Amino acid sequence: MHEGHDHITLMQVLTESIGNLNLSGRRSLLALLGIMVGSGSIIALLIIGGSGTEEAMRTFRHMGTDTLIVNFPSRMEEHRPVPAHLDTLAMRAALPEIAEIAPLSHHSGRISYAGKYSDASLVGATGGMAPAIGLQLREGRHLSRYDRREAFAVVGARVAEELGAPGRPLRIGDRIRIEHYLFEVIGIAKPWPANPLIPISADDAVLVPLEGMRRLHPAPQINAIIVRGGDAELTGLAQALRAYMQELWQRAVDVQIPRQLLDGLQQQANTFAYLLAGLGGISLLVGGVGVMNVMLMSVAERKREIGIRMALGARRRDIRRLFLLEAVNLSLLGALLGAALGLTVAYGFVRFSHWDFHMAREVLPLGVGGALLAGIFFGLYPAFTASRLQPVEALRAE
Known part of the structure; x- marks a missing residue:
């Protein structure tokens, strides 16, 4: 009560x-x-x-949590140039924790096709480039290790759109002019989400075989290496990767871990x-x-x-x-x-x-x-x- x-x-x-x-x-x-x-x-x-x-x-986050970026900083005391070629098979044997290796060499250039022009980034790449950055194709195929001596190209989404004409889009098998050479288009990429950690924008790039960069530049060199570590512990892999590259090329090496930045x-x-x-x-x-x-x-x-x-x-x-x-x-x-x-x-x-x-x-x-x-x-x-x-x-x- x-x-x-x-x-x-x-x-x-x-x-x-x-x-x-x-x-x-x-x-x-x-x-x-x-x-x-x-x-x-x-x-x-x-x-x-x-x-x-x-x-x-x-x-x-688009970068993934298992990615490393290898850069080669320019310093006053550094006189050794960065080579234009990397033996990825030997590197994978020395560092078995690595899942993907993608060395890249890039500089800007002008692309022409059927009277139309586009300013693009010319990127020398290997077959590991696409899986390393998650690049997907709208049509065609990616570069492979068997294309090293071929004049093949994979065109980014924006570049393909600029070079195409109404009623006549850029297609697989077309030839585009880069500098004084004709390259056959073997792939056209889908739009790619830009990432500030990667030194290139795939949408604004034309990918050619890394060894073919000698056709387009008198003294090409590798500007960066994108490495995916799979299930490896990234801090330890970064230290091992830095030591390997410093011993291999005898120059300064910087390894970034995007996960730590995240x-x-x-x-x-x-x-x-x-x-x-x-x-x-x-x-x-x-x-x-x-x-x-x-x-x-x-x-x-x-x-x-x-x-x-x-x-x-x-x-x-x-x-x-x-x-x-x-x-x-x-x-x-x-x-x-x-x-x-x-x-x-x-x-x-x-x-x-x-x-x-x-x-x-x-x-x-x-x-x-x-x-x-x-x-x-x-x-x-x-x-x-x-x-x-x-x-x-x-x-x-x-």
């Missing part, structure tokens, strides 16, 4: 607290807006920041997310101060009501509960409205930016829970202030 009486009393207090907020009118509305903006700011900033981070990191970017993204949450938290604090201001003004205006309640037998904890529930109701409504506002703003911004919408699981609990906790925290002081009023002094208030 006692439990039912407490339940009814709690419901009555809840209903009465909502009615008191309605009577506060404009002041309650302003405090509600403060909580709503604070909660919405946290949610919108975290979603926008997370979506932007995913968009930025997606480019690097981990570093993820850490920076987490720091950025904390910063955005902090900025939203500042807005939430402003909203919480607004709640406290409304509740303190409500206590000052309702002193006589508080005195009457105490005279009729209300306990101090009943007074605290009444005012604390008013703060909770105000904060909860503001948090829910803020969540809807934040989701709407974030979704509109992400779609306008042509990103994919990405929301972490903790965003909504953080935004709504933070707003609710802020309201409770800033509502405690007014609630305790009201409960500490002396009945006689409260009854004298006008």
Whole structure:
């Protein structure tokens, strides 16, 4: 029986607290807006920041998590040129952990076909190039180790589009002119997602056999080597690869591990997310101060009501509960409205930016829970202030 009486009393207090907020009118509305903006700011900033981070990191994820990039930095004390040929079979025998090896040599040039021209990157490559960078063909075939002495070419998607004419697209078997040589097209690539870690853009390139670069450049040299490690541990493979190349060519070698860069970017993204949450938290604090201001003004205006309640037998904890529930109701409504506002703003911004919408699981609990906790925290002081009023002094208030 006692439990039912407490339940009814709690419901009555809840209903009465909502009615008191309605009577506060404009002041309650302003405090509600403060909580709503604070909660919405946290949610919108975290979603926008997370979506932007995913968009930025997606480019690097295309690279794969088992890739190494070998570069040969130019230094003042370095006098040995980089060779134009690499024995990939000997390299694979020395480093059996390697799954794919793709040395490449590149420089810019002009391609012509049927009276049309295109500026492209001329890339000397081997059969390992396509699997190393994930290049797929629209038609034709890739270069192979048997094409070393042939004048064959695989054309990137953008170059093929520029060289083609309306009603006469570039086809397999056509011959394109590069410098003073004619190359037969054996493959046309599909559009390839650009990756800033790879020194070429396959869409803007024409791939020819690595050994055939001597036709197009008087002194070609390997500019980079793309290595896929398969299931190997990348840090150890990178050290072994650096030691092998330094001993082989007696010059400076730099090995990049994109996976480590990806981990570093993820850490920076987490720091950025904390910063955005902090900025939203500042807005939430402003909203919480607004709640406290409304509740303190409500206590000052309702002193006589508080005195009457105490005279009729209300306990101090009943007074605290009444005012604390008013703060909770105000904060909860503001948090829910803020969540809807934040989701709407974030979704509109992400779609306008042509990103994919990405929301972490903790965003909504953080935004709504933070707003609710802020309201409770800033509502405690007014609630305790009201409960500490002396009945006689409260009854004298006008």
